[in-house]
Amino acid sequence: MLHYLTQFLLVDLRCHGDSTSIKKRGPHTVAAAALDVLKLVCTASEYSSTEIIFCLEQVAQLRVTPRVLVGHSFGGKVALSMVEQAAKPLARPVKVWVLDATPGKVRPGGDGEDHPAELIAFLASMPKQVSSKREVVGALIQAGFSKDVAQWVVTNLRQTSLPSSSSSSFSWVFDLKGISEMYNSYEETNLWNVVDSVPQGVHVNFLRAERSLHRWALEDIQRIHAAEDLASNEGGGVEMHVLEDAGHWVHADNPDGLFKILSSSFQ
Secondary structure: OOOOOOOOOOOOOOOOHHHHHOOOOOOOOHHHHHHHHHHHHOOHHHOOOOOOOOOOOOOOOOOOOOOEEEEEOHHHHHHHHHHHHOOOOOOOOEEEEEEOOOOOOOOOOOOOOOOHHHHHHHHHOOOOEEOOHHHHHHHHHHOOOOHHHHHHHHHHEEEOOOOOOOOOOEEEOOOHHHHHHHHHHHHHOOOHHHHHOOOOOEEEEEEEEOOOOOOOOHHHHHHHHHHHHHHHHHOOEEEEEEEOOOOOOHHHHOHHHHHHHHHHHHO
């Protein structure tokens, strides 16, 4: 059962969803996305004047202290980068959940497994406006992407035609060029240093999906287990979890199992 005072903040990262309307300067990277969230939730006094120049005035600082950071895939590296970039230690204790992502090299699955770079390239080839979501789902499936991913992709379409119009029209709400930059950064960003030297009071949890399309190399798993022992001796924490009966889209494949694993952090 969740603590009755638990508050959740679900953030659209730069170039995604409603955040697309807030124009951000590049480069669009894991580190930049992490700093965006830090600026949103923390007081401006925690950053130097040069860091907060580009903080949009219309986005009021929430001035809350994050106790738990949860990120899936790209978001997992964003959460780790937030810990790395914090100008002063985050309030103790802080629990970080990295869902189906490793701190370093990205090892996506093989052909036919919804490779993100291939998906981004395919979407870039499509018209910026489409007549129906069903049309996009059909095109994605025909191109070899899974039905689940195709249906998720069209949640990023918003109706642009007037209600009185006889024909419908939809446009994308993400910045695909920016997202492409972000994915390249995701592949290149290495945050093993955060895991190898976890700040005191920070507990990093890795959750691996049993049927993940992202390949967890044996060396990654061994390194995380090695970090578990080291962190416990240094006042931090690292832990590995496995979500059974789930692919990469953990929240869709086994939401009950995911909640059961995460819920201990919110009590």
